[in-house]
Amino acid sequence: MRYTIYNMPRRNRTPKHILRKLPVKERTKIRYPTKKAAEAAMCQRILYEPTVLLRVYQSPHDGGWYLTSK
Secondary structure, three states: OOHHHHHOOOOOOOOOOOOOOHHHHHHHOEEEEHHHHHHHHHHHHHHHHHOOOOOEEEEOOOOOEEEEEO
């Protein structure tokens, strides 16, 4: 039996890619490239939430700057 392009059997059985959702804590983190940018964001956040005490820290894993209230 001769197969043509249209009636060849399908042999691709690779599993479909499943997207992994990040935990809520990791989705809310914003990475700032410099300390100055993180401090500017901290000042903006303090204007909207004056009762929250924030500080800037540098991540040892990726070198980015983040805000924390701890």
